[in-house]
Amino acid sequence: MLTFKDRIILITGASRGIGRAAAIKFAEAGAAGVVINYHRSKDSAEEVAGAVERAGAKALVIQADVSRADEAVALVEKALDHFRRLDVLVANAGIWPVEDRAITDLDEAQWDETIRINVNGIYHVCRTAARIFVAQRGGNIVTISSTAGQRGEAGHADYAASKGAVISFTKSLASELGRFNVRVNSVAPGWVDTDMAASALRENEAQLKQIRDAIPLGRIATADDLAGPILFLASDLARHITGEILNVNGGSVLCG
Ligand code: NAP
Numbered sequence: 312m313l314t315f316k317d318r319i320i321l322i323t324g325a326s327r328g329i330g331r332a333a334a335i336k337f338a339e340a341g342a343a344g345v346v347i348n349y350h351r352s353k354d355s356a357e358e359v360a361g362a363v364e365r366a367g368a369k370a371l372v373i374q375a376d377v378s379r380a381d382e383a384v385a386l387v388e389k390a391l392d393h394f395r396r397l398d399v400l401v402a403n404a405g406i407w408p409v410e411d412r413a414i415t416d417l418d419e420a421q422w423d424e425t426i427r428i429n430v431n432g433i434y435h436v437c438r439t440a441a442r443i444f445v446a447q448r449g450g451n452i453v454t455i456s457s458t459a460g461q462r463g464e465a466g467h468a469d470y471a472a473s474k475g476a477v478i479s480f481t482k483s484l485a486s487e488l489g490r491f492n493v494r495v496n497s498v499a500p501g502w503v504d505t506d507m508a509a510s511a512l513r514e515n516e517a518q519l520k521q522i523r524d525a526i527p528l529g530r531i532a533t534a535d536d537l538a539g540p541i542l543f544l545a546s547d548l549a550r551h552i553t554g555e556i557l558n559v560n561g562g563s564v565l566c567g
Contacts, residue, residue, distance in 0.1 A: 315337055332537065377435060378435075387440050417468060449492045451493070456556065478556055482556075494553040500559050528561035544557060
């Protein structure tokens, strides 16, 4: 059955949204320790730590901007130092610039920021964790990509390109690290009701209806709807799955 007994889990961007829900679910599934990374939301990260501990796991909160190499490396190393082991990395932290911006208006500053956080951030933490996992001949990485990386997203070319990169990065690592008993998969969410999507889902009734109508299952995902698939991929139940892009979008985009 699905269990993370004795396992140590590190989740980037676990102060809110999908990362928060996954942190709590890993604890509920028996993880020994959960490392909660945050960038700016210290109070929220501490609240998540409380929930993780109430669910029976040890919690460690670490501040780090994953887009900075030094901070991302220190994050993974601190987690290892503290718990003396690391089993699962969930590379989840990311941004979605809210405003629609046509390519003709997409300035270099926005492009650079999105790529720096969504792509470089994943690269820094995955590379550092991969070194640990290769040395211990075992480990598990789950990246969080997006339907935008599969089909593109008008008005958000920077975001879609960053998530397309996450998908091909995931597949590359899966091919490379399988022989070291390291699995690498991605969860590709559609719309999820978190702070990130608030402008579309919580503040615009017409857009909410349009989005919901395009989802065959007829509802918007909650963060918890993503946590289960993340745990599945990280668990031994998925022991022969690597390089998979798992769609969690209610059926709205059907591709791998
Ligand atoms: P969210 O509610 O906005 O939470 C984002 C999390 O990422 C926060 O914990 C935030 O930390 C952290 N973060 C942002 N920049 C960071 C940085 N530079 N370093 C470290 N942490 C950073 O977003 P979410 O909806 O849970 O999104 C999680 C992932 O799912 C993202 O990769 C996103 O692209 C992807 N996704 C979301 C949706 C959606 O509809 N929500 C759809 C597809 C994919 P602080 O608050 O502490 O700063």
